[in-house]
Amino acid sequence: xxxKKTKKTVSSMIAMGMVVSVVLGGCSSGNNxxxxxxxxxxxxxxxxxxxAEPTKEFVDISWYMRKPIDTMNDxxxxxxxxxxxxxxxxxxxxxxTFIDAASWEDKMKLMSASGEKYDLxxxxxxxxxxxxxxxxxxxxxxxxxxxEYGQDILAKVDERAWKAVTYxxxxxxxxxxxxxxxxxxxxxxxxxxxxxxxDYKQIKxxxxxxxxxxxxxxxxxTITPLLVTKTVSAAGDFIADHTIVTKGIRYxxxxxxxxxxxxxxxxxxxxxxxxxxxxxxxxxxxxxxxxDFTAEAKSGKYAVMRDSGGxxxxxxxxxxxxxxxxxxxxxxxxxxxxxxxVGAATAISKTSKNPxxxxxxxxxxxxxxxxxxxxxxGLEGKNYTVKSGAGTDAISIEAKSGAEQTWAIWHNxxxxxxxxxxxxxxxxxxxxxMQKNNDEAKTSAILGFLFNGENVKSEIVQVNAVYAxxxxxxxxxxxxxxxxxxxxxxKRLADAGLDKIKAEAQTQLDAWKSQNQ
Numbered sequence: 001x002x003x004k005k006t007k008k009t010v011s012s013m014i015a016m017g018m019v020v021s022v023v024l025g026g027c028s029s030g031n032n033x034x035x036x037x038x039x040x041x042x043x044x045x046x047x048x049x050x051x052a053e054p055t056k057e058f059v060d061i062s063w064y065m066r067k068p069i070d071t072m073n074d075x076x077x078x079x080x081x082x083x084x085x086x087x088x089x090x091x092x093x094x095x096x097t098f099i100d101a102a103s104w105e106d107k108m109k110l111m112s113a114s115g116e117k118y119d120l121x122x123x124x125x126x127x128x129x130x131x132x133x134x135x136x137x138x139x140x141x142x143x144x145x146x147x148e149y150g151q152d153i154l155a156k157v158d159e160r161a162w163k164a165v166t167y168x169x170x171x172x173x174x175x176x177x178x179x180x181x182x183x184x185x186x187x188x189x190x191x192x193x194x195x196x197x198x199d200y201k202q203i204k205x206x207x208x209x210x211x212x213x214x215x216x217x218x219x220x221x222t223i224t225p226l227l228v229t230k231t232v233s234a235a236g237d238f239i240a241d242h243t244i245v246t247k248g249i250r251y252x253x254x255x256x257x258x259x260x261x262x263x264x265x266x267x268x269x270x271x272x273x274x275x276x277x278x279x280x281x282x283x284x285x286x287x288x289x290x291x292d293f294t295a296e297a298k299s300g301k302y303a304v305m306r307d308s309g310g311x312x313x314x315x316x317x318x319x320x321x322x323x324x325x326x327x328x329x330x331x332x333x334x335x336x337x338x339x340x341x342v343g344a345a346t347a348i349s350k351t352s353k354n355p356x357x358x359x360x361x362x363x364x365x366x367x368x369x370x371x372x373x374x375x376x377x378g379l380e381g382k383n384y385t386v387k388s389g390a391g392t393d394a395i396s397i398e399a400k401s402g403a404e405q406t407w408a409i410w411h412n413x414x415x416x417x418x419x420x421x422x423x424x425x426x427x428x429x430x431x432x433x434m435q436k437n438n439d440e441a442k443t444s445a446i447l448g449f450l451f452n453g454e455n456v457k458s459e460i461v462q463v464n465a466v467y468a469x470x471x472x473x474x475x476x477x478x479x480x481x482x483x484x485x486x487x488x489x490x491k492r493l494a495d496a497g498l499d500k501i502k503a504e505a506q507t508q509l510d511a512w513k514s515q516n517q
Contacts, residue, residue, distance in 0.1 A: 040450035152367035163448030164341035177417035181441035185311030190325035227302040278477030378407035459497030
């Protein structure tokens, strides 16, 4: 890991950090392979100016959001409480429209196509993508609005994040305080490492696991040594110093060039090791058809698992998620890349009748901790209980979850994650660790670059199809002959047009570098 830190343009900016899995439920760190026309270029946040007063007649502001949980049903009461502060701050009334996950993408596309009027909207790199909306002209440029009405937003957003939401020199969304990097760990069943006196913290990669996996295979007939499924690869199979650009292509941070991931020595070696483990019986024979990683992990039938959402030093998160005591070894800090910075953001629709007031309202959410936490957690006594520190900045709460949960908006979907109260969602200590992780991870040399796949969209579809078929076999090691499989995979990717995609990515990267480096 590195210690590269970035200067802040606004003196009161704070470092951003990462979110544990419950906060990022449903989010994906994968590439968005849709193909916008927009060009993403780097810029700094606009310099703050004196706030100009917008017209102060009372207005209604709509905020469209993918439904965070299925059991949302206290909306009227929570909005009424929040709107007391909102009316006082900006003389407006906020109303959320939550759309279920199955309908969300189609609904937002239809609204954009029809020119339906709305104000604020959730956007990201993984759903209702910023790129696609910019291409369609659905979002309003925010530079001037931020200067006039976004003082508290400017004070809190990490400078690096503005690069990920800037297209053709214009800021098109407000990036949240979100994870830029999530340290990866190898998770072990605590009872087994204690039984065999394993120094698990010294296990740092896939190959290091071999002696322990062999021990489990020989001595624990009811336990499968290593968990891997159709969609989740094995713990410790990270690829260092290579940033994903698009499916099958990565940027070599050391060699400063684009490469096919199937040509990366560490990538090839990892899955050769997995094939060896598969043949030795360390992996379930039907791993390539198993689809529910979490259910498999919760079964307690595996000795070694991948962390789910990020490493914790004491194993507490994996212990809570999997339902039995675990311990973890820290193995890797992923490089901070552009896509990591837009896991959650908020845009203003081009059809908004009150964009100034929408920005002012969003700024109030970033400014007022009580307001942002009310919108996130709900109502005291109904959606959460206070454990300590009532009426202070050191408040600690127990938020309802599971079947009892009737309200939740994840803080980074609203924006200001670090203003979150100490809670059962995220402790104060975990929030501090999240910020530390962002500061200590290395930053990609091409931070701010986003590949535009419009010119090669048919090739992207074909490449994705090859990966969908072959990746489950590759990551589980379930092939007959590894070298023959890898050679066939390379040929099929080439036939699908991966070379053409790489050439297009290189052209765009060269143009981006000429403007930004």
